[in-house]
Amino acid sequence: MDKIYNKHRCLLICLALALVTLAIYWRVHNYDFGSYDDSDYVTDNANVKAGLTYDGVIWAFTTGHAANWHPLTWLSHMLDCQLFGTDAGWHHTTNVLLHIANALLLFAVLKLMTGAIWRSAFVAALFALHPLHVDSAAWISERKDVLSTLFWMLTMAAYVRYVRRPCVSRYLVTLLAFALGLMAKPMLVTLPFVLLLLDYWPLGRFQIGPFGECANGQTEEVTKAQPQWRVVRRLVCEKVPFFAVSVMSSVITFVVQRSGGAVSPIEDFPLRARLPNVSVSYVKYIGKMIWPSRLAIYYPHPGYALPIWQAVVAALFLLAISVLVILLARRHKYLLVGWFWYLGTLVPVIGLVQIGSQAMADRYTYVPLTGLIIIVAWAVPDLPAKWRHRRIALSTIAFTVILAMSICTHFQLRHWRNGETLYERVIAVWPDGLSMNTKAEVHRKLALKATMLGKLDQAILHHKEVLSINPHNEKSLNSLAWILATAADAELRSPEDAIDYARKACMLTDFQDALLLDTLAAAYAAAGRFSEAVTIAEEAVKLATDDESRQEFQERLDLFKVGKPYIQPARKPPSDVRS
Numbered sequence: 251m252d253k254i255y256n257k258h259r260c261l262l263i264c265l266a267l268a269l270v271t272l273a274i275y276w277r278v279h280n281y282d283f284g285s286y287d288d289s290d291y292v293t294d295n296a297n298v299k300a301g302l303t304y305d306g307v308i309w310a311f312t313t314g315h316a317a318n319w320h321p322l323t324w325l326s327h328m329l330d331c332q333l334f335g336t337d338a339g340w341h342h343t344t345n346v347l348l349h350i351a352n353a354l355l356l357f358a359v360l361k362l363m364t365g366a367i368w369r370s371a372f373v374a375a376l377f378a379l380h381p382l383h384v385d386s387a388a389w390i391s392e393r394k395d396v397l398s399t400l401f402w403m404l405t406m407a408a409y410v411r412y413v414r415r416p417c418v419s420r421y422l423v424t425l426l427a428f429a430l431g432l433m434a435k436p437m438l439v440t441l442p443f444v445l446l447l448l449d450y451w452p453l454g455r456f457q458i459g460p461f462g463e464c465a466n467g468q469t470e471e472v473t474k475a476q477p478q479w480r481v482v483r484r485l486v487c488e489k490v491p492f493f494a495v496s497v498m499s500s501v502i503t504f505v506v507q508r509s510g511g512a513v514s515p516i517e518d519f520p521l522r523a524r525l526p527n528v529s530v531s532y533v534k535y536i537g538k539m540i541w542p543s544r545l546a547i548y549y550p551h552p553g554y555a556l557p558i559w560q561a562v563v564a565a566l567f568l569l570a571i572s573v574l575v576i577l578l579a580r581r582h583k584y585l586l587v588g589w590f591w592y593l594g595t596l597v598p599v600i601g602l603v604q605i606g607s608q609a610m611a612d613r614y615t616y617v618p619l620t621g622l623i624i625i626v627a628w629a630v631p632d633l634p635a636k637w638r639h640r641r642i643a644l645s646t647i648a649f650t651v652i653l654a655m656s657i658c659t660h661f662q663l664r665h666w667r668n669g670e671t672l673y674e675r676v677i678a679v680w681p682d683g684l685s686m687n688t689k690a691e692v693h694r695k696l697a698l699k700a701t702m703l704g705k706l707d708q709a710i711l712h713h714k715e716v717l718s719i720n721p722h723n724e725k726s727l728n729s730l731a732w733i734l735a736t737a738a739d740a741e742l743r744s745p746e747d748a749i750d751y752a753r754k755a756c757m758l759t760d761f762q763d764a765l766l767l768d769t770l771a772a773a774y775a776a777a778g779r780f781s782e783a784v785t786i787a788e789e790a791v792k793l794a795t796d797d798e799s800r801q802e803f804q805e806r807l808d809l810f811k812v813g814k815p816y817i818q819p820a821r822k823p824p825s826d827v828r829s
Contacts, residue, residue: 256367260590263371264354268807271350271378274660278342278388286547286695287391290316292327293336299795301332304657314506323394324433341390348396349387355376355403356620362410364452369627372648376623381542381658382535385613388666389547394435395616401431402438402617409445413453429495437501437617440595442492445525447591451487451583464513500598507605523553526561527601531610532593533564539615539622540660547672550688551601551609568593574657584628607688669699690719706733706742727755728769735773736818745777764793768803774808783810 262430283293292298297309310324334340338615357374361367377383388397393723405427412420426740431438456478487741538545571589579586595618599607634640665675673696676684684692697712708731716726728751752770759766767790774783787807794800806816 252718256511257603260316260357260367262359263367267353267357267371267375267378268350270375270656272346274379274656275346275349275387275663277663279339279344279667281342281388281666283336283338283341283390284666284669284672286389286669286672287316288389288669291368291391291393292331292341295327298327299331299336300328301482302328306457312507315696317507318394318435319432319502319506320394320398320435322430323397326393326434331736338390341393342388345387345390345393346395348400349395350378350382352396352399352403355400355407359403359406359410360624362407362792363448366628368648369631372627372652373620373623375652376472376626376655377620377654379652380539380543380619380623381662382538382612382615384546384659384662384666385547385611386546386616388663389613392613395437395613398431398435398437400544401434402441405431405438405441406445406448410450410453413449413455425491425495428492432495433497437595438597439496439598442489442496443594444591445489445492446485446546447594449589451587455485459533461806495702496813500624513759521758523551523556524601524604526556527552527609528602529564529568530556530563531600532596534610535615535618537621538612539619542655542662544679545662546614546681547787548676548684548688549606549609549611550680550684581742582629582632584624587626588623588628591624594620595621624804649708669701670696673699686719689724690716690726693719694723694729696728697726701729701733706737706739709733710742722754722758724755724758724766727751727758728766731755731773732769735769735776736816738818743776745773748773748776763790764790764795764803767793768806771810772806772816775810778815780810782785 253342283289291293295315296315297306297315306328307325310321310328313319313324315324327341330341330344353374356377360370360373361408361593364370386392386399405424406429408420412424420483428438428441431441571650572593575585575589596614599605599611599614631640632645634643637643665671673692676692677689693712693715697709697716700706700709713726713730713733716723717730719727730753731750733742734744734751737743749770750771752766753770756763756770758768761767767786767817771783771787771790774780774786784807787803787810791800791803794803809816
């Protein structure tokens with residue numbers, strides 16, 4: 251009877267968790283693509299937009315596009331395009347559904363291993379509703395995160411089944427799920443290490459006495475006790491194929507990311523700049539878990555500006571916690587497992603190998619945060635063990651924490667409406683903390699997004715911000731000149747300024763870029779200087795490298811020859827925006 255009751259209770263928990271998460275995240279169904287990597291992954295990727303094709307599948311397994319090798323992620327995006335085209339809402343919804351599936355699997359696996367229904371439910375709820383996970387669930391380009399984590403959870407589930415009844419087929423299923431996860435994102439390289447932690451607790455496979463601890467907390471007699479070193483050796487040897495696959499994936503990832511330019515050169519971020527950021531980032535992630543404020547898609551790397559005392563204090567704090575959990579591990583094994591889950595799973599993305607120019611990223615906590623949540627879920631109920639009102643107090647605390655994090659997630663999702671709101675959030679969080687180059691790039695992308703939305707007055711302001719930082723930014727010079735020369739709104743047009751900006755852009759390329767020359771020709775025509783416009787436009791036609799551009803330039807040349815300037819239509823499709 252109790253078994254049936256627990257089964258029904260688990261089903262209700264799963265249903266509630268799924269519905270609440272879906273309700274909070276459903277607004278992303280109306281969101282647009284962001285302009286941060288989504289173009290590489292979907293909107294400007296012809297292989298993905300074509301859907302599932304034979305050539306596309308071959309490309310997915312052989313490409314290093316976007317400085318990553320993750321064929322299953324490419325196939326997932328292709329399937330979305332096959333089913334929904336480039337409707338951003340459904341791409342977002344797929345991410346959310348995968349996120350919900352991950353939370354449900356996490357609950358199921360923890361409950362299966364520990365038998366603790368409510369503690370497992372708390373871990374799954376915080377996983378699903380914590381605002382640090384918004385990046386992974388709401389960002390289309392982070393499909394690799396939610397998809398790889400799905401295989402992470404499936405690997406753990408398969409591993410528990412193997413531990414319960416070891417056989418070759420169950421072992422191979424576990425290894426296959428692990429390999430598939432690595433083909434979605436190499437973040438799973440630390441999973442063999444986590445499996446060893448799970449062997450320690452809650453699976454109890456490190457037991458060496460006459461009794462071994464079962465997954466449900468009870469004990470069963472072991473027929474023959476073994477020395478501890480033999481038990482450990484056996485468990486490590488059991489993971490050798492997993493570690494071998496991890497090494498292969500790590501090598502492939504490093505080669506692809508380095509060839510794709512994602513790995514920052516050692517001279518840009520030397521070890522003496524990286525190592526202090528490592529310890530500080532570990533502590534900052536903990537802080538953001540407890541108090542999730544000032545969250546953004548980008549956190550600039552401090553480089554040498556990071557005070558060394560902060561790094562030393564952070565390192566000592568981490569060391570003190572590590573020593574403490576080791577000392578308490580005999581009585582509270584979950585402390586060791588949760589803490590080293592957190593430390594270990596962050597290693598690939600903590601900055602020892604610097605990818606990009608960010609110091610840290612919320613999305614990097616998608617799996618590691620689980621370790622800390624496990625500590626909270628098991629440690630807090632252990633504190634007031636003899637308190638009469640313990641159950642009511644714990645339920646109230648858990649509900650309050652989950653509600654608070656849900657509200658934070660609701661507000662954090664506002665910033666993911668489109669690329670414009672995303673970059674505005676970065677500037678709001680880091681008004682003075684961004685490097686000048688990064689700030690210029692953020693303003694340029696905001697200008698591009700504003701142009702796509704037809705908000706040319708805002709685009710002009712953002713391009714001028716870029717040029718105030720870097721007067722030689724060729725793209726902003728060209729884009730600003732194009733808007734000032736061809737805007738449908740006469741109040742926005744400023745032909746003489748357009749000529750000035752366009753000439754500066756052309757001078758940067760010795761007047762050898764067809765697109766820049768076409769912009770200059772349009773600026774001359776807007777000023778009524780048609781003879782100069784014709785001369786420049788003819789040169790642009792000669793330098794055009796593809797038939798489509800050549801035809802477009804020729805059409806404008808024909809207009810200039812009869813004394814007519816080129817004025818953009820009032821509404822231009824995004825593909826026609828000049829960036």
